[in-house]
Amino acid sequence: MRVLGIETSCDETAAAVVAPGPTVVSSVVSSQVDLHARFGGVVPELAGRAHLERLTPVIDEALSRAGPAGEPPVDAVAVTCGPGLMGSLLVGLSHAKGLAMAWDVPFVGVNHLEGHLFASLLDHPDLDWPLVVLLVSGGHTVLVLVEGLGRYRLLGQTLDDAAGEAFDKVARYLGLGYPGGPAIDRVAREGDPRAFAFPRAMRDEGFDFSFSGLKTAVVRSVDKAPDASSEDVAASFQEAVVDVLVAKARRAAAATGARGVCLAGGVAANSLLRRRIEEACAQDGIEALVPTMAMCTDNAAMIAAAGQWRLAHGGPSPWSLGAEPNLFLADAD
Numbered sequence: 006m007r008v009l010g011i012e013t014s015c016d017e018t019a020a021a022v023v024a025p026g027p028t029v030v031s032s033v034v035s036s037q038v039d040l041h042a043r044f045g046g047v048v049p050e051l052a053g054r055a056h057l058e059r060l061t062p063v064i065d066e067a068l069s070r071a072g073p074a075g076e077p078p079v080d081a082v083a084v085t086c087g088p089g090l091m092g093s094l095l096v097g098l099s100h101a102k103g104l105a106m107a108w109d110v111p112f113v114g115v116n117h118l119e120g121h122l123f124a125s126l127l128d129h130p131d132l133d134w135p136l137v138v139l140l141v142s143g144g145h146t147v148l149v150l151v152e153g154l155g156r157y158r159l160l161g162q163t164l165d166d167a168a169g170e171a172f173d174k175v176a177r178y179l180g181l182g183y184p185g186g187p188a189i190d191r192v193a194r195e196g197d198p199r200a201f202a203f204p205r206a207m208r209d210e211g212f213d214f215s216f217s218g219l220k221t222a223v224v225r226s227v228d229k230a231p232d233a234s235s236e237d238v239a240a241s242f243q244e245a246v247v248d249v250l251v252a253k254a255r256r257a258a259a260a261t262g263a264r265g266v267c268l269a270g271g272v273a274a275n276s277l278l279r280r281r282i283e284e285a286c287a288q289d290g291i292e293a294l295v296p297t298m299a300m301c302t303d304n305a306a307m308i309a310a311a312g313q314w315r316l317a318h319g320g321p322s323p324w325s326l327g328a329e330p331n332l333f334l335a336d337a338d
């Protein structure tokens with residue numbers, strides 16, 4: 006059974022074909038970063054329009070890279086139905102419904118966050134549960150206990166900014182451009198992470214996160230020391246974020262008896278976070294599951310993989326399924 010996955014929740018237009026396993030047969034991602042860079046962030050109106058222009062060629066490319074196919078070319082269509090930008094989600098959802106109707110194959114809506122969890126499965130097909138997943142992206146920062154596929158327990162989440170959002174805002178403040186995460190990661194390599202003692206909000210209590218105070222602390226420090234090097238500020242900021250993320254994930258794994266900690270989402274591409282989580286897990290004698298770079302950022306292979314599982318465990322979605330900008334993770338049963 007081959008599933009076509011479609012992802013248009015934010016600023017990546019993506020399509021992929023996934024076979025059982027799950028195994029990626031083809032995956033195409035068209036990033037809109039250049040389009041939004043001069044505005045310093047994603048402009049929803051532009052994102053929706055760009056998805057509309059790009060989605061058909063991206064799907065064609067994914068199907069043609071998947072090689073010779075029968076009629077219909079796939080056995081099901083999976084699409085992100087939330088969370089994300091309303092106008093962007095609707096483009097993918099309408100396309101998916103149209104294709105599934107034309108091909109007379111099942112159609113299934115996928116939660117983008119569940120997609121990020123399935124990205125780990127594509128990298129590590131022999132995943133063993135329970136696992137603590139730290140899902141850190143531009144829109145979300147959540148700590149989830151995954152007891153098995155489709156069985157999620159929310160341990161904590163951000164009370165204000167997402168981790169990626171904090172990276173993007175601080176990078177913009179430092180004039181490092183957009184997206185801010187990769188820019189801070191790069192610049193921080195030349196800086197001293199001990200130059201500024203930025204706050205570690207709620208580091209040792211509970212499993213919720215808060216990053217807005219850290220962002221304000223960065224602004225105050227730079228106001229007081231305008232000659233401070235951006236490298237030092239970036240390195241100290243990154244150190245503070247990673248310190249909190251790793252401390253909480255590690256504590257969550259100990260509290261729940263998880264076999265390991267799995268990273269997911271765009272911020273999982275951060276080099277310091279990747280290194281620190283591996284060191285922490287090695288010390289604690291548990292597994293660190295760090296995704297490949299392609300599986301950190303938004304892609305449609307993870308949506309197709311999650312859709313394949315959802316189809317097998319709940320069946321197709323109704324044609325009336327709508328886009329849900331604030332969808333949250335829910336158990337399958």
Ligand code: KG4
Nearest residue numbers: 142143144169186187271272274275302303
């Ligand atoms: O998962 P993702 O591609 O899109 C969302 O669903 O939000 O995550 C994008 C976020 C952005 O905030 C970006 O700055 C951040 O991931 N990011 C990073 C790095 N690469 C991407 N943050 C820190 N370090 C990185 N190397």
Ligand code: ZN
Nearest residue numbers: 142270271303
């Ligand atoms: Zn994402």
